[in-house]
Amino acid sequence: MVASSPLVKMQSLHKSYGDGAVQVLKGIDIEMKPGERLVVIGPSGGGKSTLLRVMMGLEQIDSGSITFAGQPYVSSASREKKTLIDTEVRRSIGMVFQHYTLFPHLNILQNLVLAPRKVRNEPKASAEARALSLLERFGLAAKARAYPAQLSGGQKQRVAIARALMLDPKLMLFDEVTSALDPELVSEVEHVIMQLADQDMPMMIVTHDMWFAKNIASRVIFCAGGVVVEDGPPEQVLGSPREERTREFIERVFHIKQ
Amino acid sequence: MNYTFDFSSIAIGPLLDGLFVTIQLTLAANVIGIVAGFVLALLLMSPFAIVRVPFMLFVEFFRCTPAIIQVVWFFYCVPMLLDVFLDPLMMGILALGLNLTAFNAEAYRASIQGVPREQRDAGIALGLNPLQRIRYIILPTAFRESIPVLLTNGIGIFQQSALVAIVAIQDLMYEGKTLATATYRPIETFTVVALIYFAVSFPVSQVVGLIERRRALAAA
Numbered sequence: 154m155v156a157s158s159p160l161v162k163m164q165s166l167h168k169s170y171g172d173g174a175v176q177v178l179k180g181i182d183i184e185m186k187p188g189e190r191l192v193v194i195g196p197s198g199g200g201k202s203t204l205l206r207v208m209m210g211l212e213q214i215d216s217g218s219i220t221f222a223g224q225p226y227v228s229s230a231s232r233e234k235k236t237l238i239d240t241e242v243r244r245s246i247g248m249v250f251q252h253y254t255l256f257p258h259l260n261i262l263q264n265l266v267l268a269p270r271k272v273r274n275e276p277k278a279s280a281e282a283r284a285l286s287l288l289e290r291f292g293l294a295a296k297a298r299a300y301p302a303q304l305s306g307g308q309k310q311r312v313a314i315a316r317a318l319m320l321d322p323k324l325m326l327f328d329e330v331t332s333a334l335d336p337e338l339v340s341e342v343e344h345v346i347m348q349l350a351d352q353d354m355p356m357m358i359v360t361h362d363m364w365f366a367k368n369i370a371s372r373v374i375f376c377a378g379g380v381v382v383e384d385g386p387p388e389q390v391l392g393s394p395r396e397e398r399t400r401e402f403i404e405r406v407f408h409i410k411q
Numbered sequence: 412m413n414y415t416f417d418f419s420s421i422a423i424g425p426l427l428d429g430l431f432v433t434i435q436l437t438l439a440a441n442v443i444g445i446v447a448g449f450v451l452a453l454l455l456m457s458p459f460a461i462v463r464v465p466f467m468l469f470v471e472f473f474r475c476t477p478a479i480i481q482v483v484w485f486f487y488c489v490p491m492l493l494d495v496f497l498d499p500l501m502m503g504i505l506a507l508g509l510n511l512t513a514f515n516a517e518a519y520r521a522s523i524q525g526v527p528r529e530q531r532d533a534g535i536a537l538g539l540n541p542l543q544r545i546r547y548i549i550l551p552t553a554f555r556e557s558i559p560v561l562l563t564n565g566i567g568i569f570q571q572s573a574l575v576a577i578v579a580i581q582d583l584m585y586e587g588k589t590l591a592t593a594t595y596r597p598i599e600t601f602t603v604v605a606l607i608y609f610a611v612s613f614p615v616s617q618v619v620g621l622i623e624r625r626r627a628l629a630a631a
């Protein structure tokens with residue numbers, strides 16, 4: 154692959170809910186280069202989660218397409234037609250959700266090894282060894298045999314990240330992963346994501362934490378009303394936005410923080 | 412009221428024999444109800460109406476008729492209709508087992524459909540295919556969720572099983588009635604019988620309460 158060829162190329166994504174009643178994505182075009190860390194900000198209800206869910210192949214779309222590393226990934230010609238999603242390509246993308254979504258009936262180690270064992274037929278010993286070393290790295294080695302209900306929110310979220318990493322994703326998606334956490338637990342999760350950034354893991358992050366956005370982003374997208382309003386380096390979008398709507402949003406968010 | 416209680420003529424031996432039969436009935440009906448109820452729940456969720464509807468009617472039959480009619484009907488009508496004659500205890504087990512199957516199927520169905528959508532999303536994001544998601548995520552989570560209801564239904568059948576006494580199965584209730592008649596001490600006899608039912612049911616109902624309190628704590 155040529156260094157500058159995009160990792161992700163979204164073209165004219167349209168998506169509505171309820172048989173076209175609610176238009177949520179109204180033509181999204183985003184190109185993401187390998188190694189980029191895209192932070193998506195914007196008002197609640199603006200379609201950020203929908204965008205990530207489409208990227209994860211969790212949603213049907215009305216029209217548009219996504220390619221991943223040059224491969225066709227998601228495409229749809231019209232709302233009436235079934236969206237084509239390449240499940241092989243989907244396996245190279247990992248996602249962490251706002252509400253942990255650990256499997257409650259499995260302990261932490263089992264949560265981590267389930268997918269590698271079933272999806273890739275990885276031998277138990279090898280999957281467990283990798284899981285334990287990841288847990289070690291995230292400061293969770295002591296929790297390997299605990300169940301999700303016994304963990305704090307911050308611990309659960311770190312486990313969810315580790316679980317996604319077990320499949321060696323080429324892109325990680327984070328949808329407001331600290332929004333449900335008590336304030337004192339936010340930094341331990343953000344710290345883990347920073348570690349991944351240090352290893353050049355490509356990621357798309359939706360967050361309301363502007364401090365985190367500034368520190369982790371290589372590029373920021375302001376998304377509102379189902380379109381990309383502004384797209385640029387963090388200094389621009391967060392520091393001196395060109396668009397009036399971005400400025401209003403940034404001012405409001407920083408104002409609330411103080 | 413100047414009734415003097417006299418428990419001296421209440422022989423506990425026959426009552427315990429009856430309890431043994433009642434427990435056999437309950438355990439066997441629960442094995443049927445837990446296994447067949449699960450299969451029935453899957454059939455109830457079939458995307459094909461031709462599969463789903465007959466089984467829905469089956470469930471509704473048990474939910475919308477008195478259990479005593481079910482037992483009597485099973486006992487007198489099934490042998491005549493199908494020309495099969497089973498041992499009475501077997502008939503009792505089948506009648507109660509099918510009743511429990513219907514109620515447990517509803518419990519399973521509700522908890523399978525109650526598995527949060529996020530669990531499905533997480534399964535997709537981890538690359539599991541639809542069958543793997545059902546097998547490794549949806550069903551185990553749903554099964555755990557349904558345990559309190561299964562226990563409640565199961566202990567309900569323990570109590571309902573008293574109905575089989577009317578078709579001469581020699582369970583706890585039947586032995587109680589026999590003893591009451593023989594001793595002319597119905598009040599004492601049925602007091603003891605009630606205490607025996609209570610002594611078995613109460614611990615199970617406490618366990619259900621405990622599970623539910625722990626769930627509420629874990630969810631908080």
Ligand SMILES: Nc1ncnc2c1ncn2[C@@H]1O[C@H](COP(=O)(O)OP(=O)(O)O)[C@@H](O)[C@H]1O
Nearest residue numbers: 170171175177196197198199200201202203204
């Ligand atoms: N499953 C759904 N069904 C119907 N409407 C939905 C669904 N999910 C989201 N929406 C609607 O789509 C819009 C965008 O939602 P979302 O993508 O969650 O925005 P954001 O993450 O930016 O807050 C909102 O108006 C929301 O109510």
Ligand SMILES: [Mg+2]
Nearest residue numbers: 201202203329
């Ligand atoms: Mg959202």
